[in-house]
Amino acid sequence: MPETWPTTISQDFAQDGYKEIPPDNLIKTENSVGAPKVRRRTTANVRKFQCSVEMLTTSQMADMETFFTTTCKEGLLSFTVKHPRTKAATTFWWSKPPEYTSHGATYDVQLSIEIRP
Numbered sequence: 001m002p003e004t005w006p007t008t009i010s011q012d013f014a015q016d017g018y019k020e021i022p023p024d025n026l027i028k029t030e031n032s033v034g035a036p037k038v039r040r041r042t043t044a045n046v047r048k049f050q051c052s053v054e055m056l057t058t059s060q061m062a063d064m065e066t067f068f069t070t071t072c073k074e075g076l077l078s079f080t081v082k083h084p085r086t087k088a089a090t091t092f093w094w095s096k097p098p099e100y101t102s103h104g105a106t107y108d109v110q111l112s113i114e115i116r117p
Contacts, residue, residue: 002091003071005081006063009053013084013111019050020085044117048095051084056107061100064109068098078116090115 005011023045029037056064072079075094083090095112 003067003077003079005079006067006071008063009056009060009067011082013051013082014054014108015084017050017052018084021048021050023047046117047115049084049092049113049115050110051113052108052110054106054108055103056109058105058107061107061109064098068094 025041025045027039027041029039031037053064067079068075071077072094075097078091078093080089080091082088092113093116095114098112099110101108101110
């Protein structure tokens with residue numbers, strides 16, 4: 001069962017710098033004669049996302065750290081949050097640990113997450 005995104009942290013990801021990467025799911029096979037054959041690699045694939053949550057307070061940063069480290073067991077467990085583009089509740093997995101950037105009294109958190117089949 002996916003973990004729940006912390007209520008103290010906004011589910012509205014920043015649109016500036018948002019990136020959604022559809023899966024590259026095709027295989028091309030060159031033939032000795034004629035056009036290459038193209039087929040799907042699989043019927044289900046991973047969709048990757050790069051997004052951020054901005055302007056977090058020190059308290060919210062502590063909540064984010066606890067969520068990743070303890071609640072999600074350092075990225076082992078999935079979580080549910082609003083999809084950055086569609087806004088529908090979606091289950092995500094961590095692609096890598098979050099990255100934190102300080103702006104004095106506030107922080108930005110960059111997330112690399114993915115939807116798995």
